[in-house]
Amino acid sequence: MTEVHSFGNLPVxxxxxxxxxxxxxxxxxxxxxxxxxxxxxxxxxxxxxTEHLSRVLAIDWAPKTNRIVSASADYxxxxxxxxxxxxxxxxxxxxxxxxxxxxxxxxxxxxxFAIGSSDKNVAICYYETExxxxxxxxxxxxxxxxxxxxxxHPNNQLLAVGSCDYRVRIYTAAIKAVxxxxxxxxxxxxxxxxxxxxxxxxxxxxxxxxxxSPSGENLAWVSHNSIIFAVSSKDxxxxxMEITKYLPFRCILFVSESTFIVGGHEFSPxxxxxxxxxxxxxxxxxxxxxxxxxxxQAIGEEGEFYTPYQASRLFDQPSMQTQSPEPVTTxxxxxxxxxxxxxxxTNLSKISSAxxxxxxxxxxxxxxxxxx
Amino acid sequence: xxxxxPPRTSAHxxxxxxxxxxxxxxxxxxxxxSQVVERHNKPEVEVKSSKQLLLNPVVISRNQNERILxxxxxxxxxxxxxxxxxxxxxxxxxxxxxxxxMQRADDFHILRRKPIPDYDISFLITNFxxxxxxxxxxxxxxxxxxxxxxKEISEMKLAVxxxxxxCAEEFLKKFN
Numbered sequence: 028m029t030e031v032h033s034f035g036n037l038p039v040x041x042x043x044x045x046x047x048x049x050x051x052x053x054x055x056x057x058x059x060x061x062x063x064x065x066x067x068x069x070x071x072x073x074x075x076x077t078e079h080l081s082r083v084l085a086i087d088w089a090p091k092t093n094r095i096v097s098a099s100a101d102y103x104x105x106x107x108x109x110x111x112x113x114x115x116x117x118x119x120x121x122x123x124x125x126x127x128x129x130x131x132x133x134x135x136x137x138x139x140f141a142i143g144s145s146d147k148n149v150a151i152c153y154y155e156t157e158x159x160x161x162x163x164x165x166x167x168x169x170x171x172x173x174x175x176x177x178x179x180h181p182n183n184q185l186l187a188v189g190s191c192d193y194r195v196r197i198y199t200a201a202i203k204a205v206x207x208x209x210x211x212x213x214x215x216x217x218x219x220x221x222x223x224x225x226x227x228x229x230x231x232x233x234x235x236x237x238x239x240s241p242s243g244e245n246l247a248w249v250s251h252n253s254i255i256f257a258v259s260s261k262d263x264x265x266x267x268m269e270i271t272k273y274l275p276f277r278c279i280l281f282v283s284e285s286t287f288i289v290g291g292h293e294f295s296p297x298x299x300x301x302x303x304x305x306x307x308x309x310x311x312x313x314x315x316x317x318x319x320x321x322x323x324q325a326i327g328e329e330g331e332f333y334t335p336y337q338a339s340r341l342f343d344q345p346s347m348q349t350q351s352p353e354p355v356t357t358x359x360x361x362x363x364x365x366x367x368x369x370x371x372x373t374n375l376s377k378i379s380s381a382x383x384x385x386x387x388x389x390x391x392x393x394x395x396x397x398x399x
Numbered sequence: 400x401x402x403x404x405p406p407r408t409s410a411h412x413x414x415x416x417x418x419x420x421x422x423x424x425x426x427x428x429x430x431x432x433s434q435v436v437e438r439h440n441k442p443e444v445e446v447k448s449s450k451q452l453l454l455n456p457v458v459i460s461r462n463q464n465e466r467i468l469x470x471x472x473x474x475x476x477x478x479x480x481x482x483x484x485x486x487x488x489x490x491x492x493x494x495x496x497x498x499x500x501m502q503r504a505d506d507f508h509i510l511r512r513k514p515i516p517d518y519d520i521s522f523l524i525t526n527f528x529x530x531x532x533x534x535x536x537x538x539x540x541x542x543x544x545x546x547x548x549x550k551e552i553s554e555m556k557l558a559v560x561x562x563x564x565x566c567a568e569e570f571l572k573k574f575n
Contacts, residue, residue, distance in 0.1 A: 038530040040430065056530065081438060100432045127432035145434045172451055173434055192451055233473060275427050292427040359533065383530050
């Protein structure tokens with residue numbers, strides 16, 4: 028069953044859960060990060076982190092170390108630590124970033140995080156313990172356009188970056204200052220920081236989101252031309268494409284090694300399966316089963332007659348005869364982010380998705396056909 | 400169970416269906432901060448700062464006089480409509496009606512104050528509008544606007560002609 032949480036009518040641009048899922052940090056399109064605490068089944072506003080001067084574009088909450096990184100359009104990123112019942116900010120020193128910071132993600136071991144910005148920079152930030160500030164190391168071979176999404180490889184040393192120049196790149200992100208020993212990985216040898224290992228093209232669609240599978244073997248991304256791409260580290264030259272007939276997707280998340288969920292302008296998360304041996308991506312099902320009968324978003328499915336339900340809709344607004352039926356889905360607008368909520372034996376059992384009308388919905392994946 | 404109700408069929412239906420499908424695809428817009436100027440968030444379809452952020456413009460036309468131009472980008476959509484104007488009277492009425500609406504563009508929210516050259520009226524819809532309004536309703540509104548504008552202009556033309564006839568009748572009665 029699905030749980031729906033509503034945060035008013037404001038768009039949820041980014042959301043992140045804490046370790047035991049009792050608190051949620053959201054960015055509601057304003058300049059602050061709001062932390063809500065669940066008390067007796069209702070969400071109460073506990074803290075408001077106001078340090079940014081413009082819209083907060085990305086939030087990530089590190090579960091083990093309990094730190095939040097927030098990135099905003101005022102080209103700053105802050106790391107917040109919880110001390111004595113308040114959240115204390117510390118600015119991240121991003122020297123050469125002069126445009127909005129669009130995405131921020133903690134690495135799997137939470138000793139560093141990566142940020143991507145509108146001035147085509149990707150930076151890997153770590154805590155400089157002697158001088159006690161967050162230092163940033165920029166990647167030299169920059170993408171040619173705004174960086175829209177980031178994903179860390181589970182080995183804490185590789186970073187996948189998607190940008191608006193229709194490409195996805197894999198960079199090495201091992202930082203010697205944090206004590207990373209470069210390890211060999213299936214995607215290539217890691218020697219220094221910021222080396223470009225692979226570059227994949229999306230065929231003229233902006234990359235909206237990129238994700239690694241739980242073992243790091245597979246990489247998948249979604250782009251604006253409604254195509255889902257996937258590639259396996261066993262054969263990086265063979266990219267599998269799936270041209271979907273749905274509206275473009277904005278987020279992608281791996282649930283198990285070969286199953287992933289996408290969501291976006293189609294208003295409902297969809298499950299897909301990636302078979303890297305056969306090189307095929309198959310559609311499994313839509314997570315939102317209510318939308319199956321009357322809510323039609325996919326183009327080209329117009330029936331000849333309306334059912335009485337739709338005809339009554341035509342009559343209840345005599346001044347404006349709406350000919351498109353109301354989408355009968357849980358989400359009424361674009362899904363902005365899908366975040367893991369609960370894991371069970373290395374597979375995700377629950378995910379949460381946020382949309383532009385203030386709703387955060389938690390979906391239960393048990394019982395769905397998920398291949399490991 | 401009751402019988403299904405057949406939808407309104409009109410001569411315009413394929414034209415409007417094509418427009419509806421294109422608009423549903425073009426309205427997939429999201430927030431995008433400017434790459435060129437710091438701390439700015441501009442509608443990319445107006446600024447056209449980099450070609451990679453723009454989509455191909457699409458023109459859907461019924462005939463030479465009735466066209467709709469849809470230009471999309473990553474965070475905004477511009478829709479320009481050319482209304483059918485058969486004779487001089489319709490041209491004047493159309494221009495007046497459009498000017499009336501465009502002067503109140505602030506309250507209209509999605510209307511653009513000046514039409515694109517070669518068209519009669521333009522709408523500019525940004526991701527901020529998409530965050531506060533339902534996307535399918537915006538599409539419905541544009542389609543409704545297209546259908547109604549023709550009706551309104553022909554009604555006004557009828558009203559002008561009948562009023563002109565009444566005035567002429569009254570005037571010529573004096574000479575009887």
